[in-house]
Amino acid sequence: IIATGRSDYPNQVNNVLGFPYIFRGALDVRARGINEEMKVAAARAIAELAREDVPDEVAAAYHGARPSFGREYIIPTPFDPRLISFIPPFVAQAAMDTGVARKPIDDMEAYRHSLARRADPSASFIQGVQARCKELQRRIVFAEGEEPAVVRAAFSFKNQGLGHPILIGREAQVERAMEQMGIQPGTLEILNARLSDNNPVYTDMLYARLQRDGYLKRDAQRLVNQDRNVFGCCMLKNGDADGMVTGVTRNYDVALNDSLLVLDPIPGQAIIGMSMVINRGRTVFIADTSVTELPQGEDLANIAIEAARGVRSLGFSPRVAFLSYSTFGNPMGERGEKVRDAVAILDGMKDIDFEYEGDMSADVALNTSHKLLYPFSRLTGPANVLVMPAIHAASISTKLLESMSRATVIGPMLLGLEKPVQIASLGATVGDIVNLATIAAFDVDHVHGG
Known part of the structure; x- marks a missing residue:
């Protein structure tokens, strides 16, 4: 040597x-x-x-x-x-x-x-979330447990004391990956979906849920045996785990649809994806980045309500801007009308407890002195929650920020499901997976209720 x-x-x-x-x-x-x-x-x-x-x-x-x-x-x-x-x-x-x-x-x-x-500009936020996770010690399912990056992330999650990771996969394949990484056998819990003792319980539970949607019992059995997302969500539904992270090997939509076979939205809440962007000491949240492709006015209003709820649970005071190519109707257009509809819907609600405004262009929404030009604006400061008019605008903007600036992007964080599931992007890094597992353990949707 x-x-x-x-x-x-x-x-x-x-x-x-x-x-x-x-x-x-x-x-x-x-x-x-x-x-x-x-x-x-x-x-x-x-x-x-x-x-x-x-x-x-x-x-x-x-x-x-x-x-x-x-x-x-x-x-x-x-x-x-x-x-x-x-x-x-x-x-x-x-x-x-x-x-x-x-x-x-x-x-x-x-x-x-x-x-x-x-x-790392995101370190302060992550450290705060991690401190809470170390107290909670949640059981987090890593659904794609045979993937080397996922095994590494689970080991890092355990090593940092963030909770108890559970890898879903075949024991031989997972242990081979652990051996290659120098992780001692028995360090991580491994569950083989096909051989689990809980299979009959999960199958009965899933069949009772799906039998009127065209599923036979053998279909439910096959899903529990072969689909690790479904198996992991059954663990959450049955109280055998507290949260799940997935998505490394499947498209976002596939992972979300798998989860919806087992889990329901929280009553009265929308399911959204929300990305957190940190740049030069400034934090902005962008929604919806991953769920509703072409939201109508009511969808945008619900996205704003769910995003504001999530942002507040993370310790921020939400100031919501409904973004458009127009600012307060100039210029007018079909897409802008849907954004204006969302603002009108919130105006008609009595229990809205956050600031919101729109339609606004991004530069106006983020301008600390935009009230000089628009003194009637209801925002008391620059917006920190940006509700995008469509999913493509949200996705493109977050990826541009991440790729062409020094911004750090966390997420998208999935909000609105009855149990905490976080979906990583295809080929996510170990750090990304650990961060999302930490968000799942923190459980943004239920942070106040414990």
């Missing part, structure tokens, strides 16, 4: 792995100097990080190959985004322990979180 400064060999000893983070930890405690104990602490942190499962950013730097701790990977790569939040706390603690720190850190966990936020 060799470690060298040369970049054409494995285990490159690179200065950027140590010096920036030693200085960061030393500066943050106002250390009088950098002693040997602080250097050793940095080295031990680097060694510990090398043993962790690597994130997608590291795999991308290795052209898709995912390194794991071993002969050719005993030192983390400089591309690892966790370095900034992992090493400085070790250094700062060593400085405090050896008496050279002039400004000790009282809460090392909070310090670690503050470092993570510097690298």
